[in-house]
Amino acid sequence: MEKYFALVYDGSPFVLFGTPHLIAISIITLCCFSYLYFRNVWGENEKKTVRWIFAIAIVVNETALHIWSVYWGIWNIQTMLPLHMCSVIIWLSAYMLITKNYTIYELVYFMGLGGAMQAVLTPADAAAYNFPHFRIMQTFIAHGLLINIAIYMTVVEGFRPTLQSFKRVFIWTNLYMIPIFFLNLAIGSNYLFVAGKPDFPTLLDALAPWPWYIFELEAIGFAIFFILYLPFLIKDLRAKQQAVPA
Secondary structure (H helix, E strand, O other): HHHHOOOOOOOOOOOOOOOOOHHHHHHHHHHHHHHHHHHHOOOOOHHHHHHHHHHHHHHHHHHHHHHHHOOOOOOOOOOOOOOOOHHHHHHHHHHHHHHOOHHHHHHHHHHHHHHHHHHOOOOOOOOOOOOOOOOHHHHHHHHHHHHHHHHHHHHHHOOOOHHHHHHHHHHHHHHHHHHHHHHHHHHHOOHHOOOOOOOOOOOHHHHOOOHHHHHHHHEEEEEEEHHHHHHHHHHHHHHHHOOOOO
């Protein structure tokens, strides 16, 4: 059992889209689809309970990562501050679940859902470990929860992004990069990966060298945001067409 919490893992390597990976993806996906049923079953008390369960689970899971990192002596301000986008969204999502704050929902939907889906499909930062090691389990739980929280708030709680949400999140994300860029220079970190490509293999390896890949990321981010907003755009356009008198 101890080897599944060890810093150095000597078990079988993680296989991208291997059986354990596909099972993890399937569980996350099935949970998301289940909300299509539960939205017609749960009342306000059940919804409140679910929101609290999500909030507690994501905070405990993220806190466990910091405790594990401190225990093994690898916690440092260069890598462990909650400044990467998914880390920021994790803490904000807990607050959003309790308060039902719509502004934070916008961030959770676009940034949380978009970023978490990529992390679930290609968990590069935890690929040195394999199931059921704590490190990769923690990664999938964190990002799986982010995906589920965004879908739950949309399907069950009735929240939805708008065109203004799209614009606000894209603008604020870019503004957020500015102080992070200078913080990276000050402390020698690489939050948001704007100071260089990460040391571990990622999709960024397929992009241009620094700093040009940052502009490519802008385009990719815009495309992901648009895809996430597209179902609502189509719905709104259809509603307008139906509202036009014949």
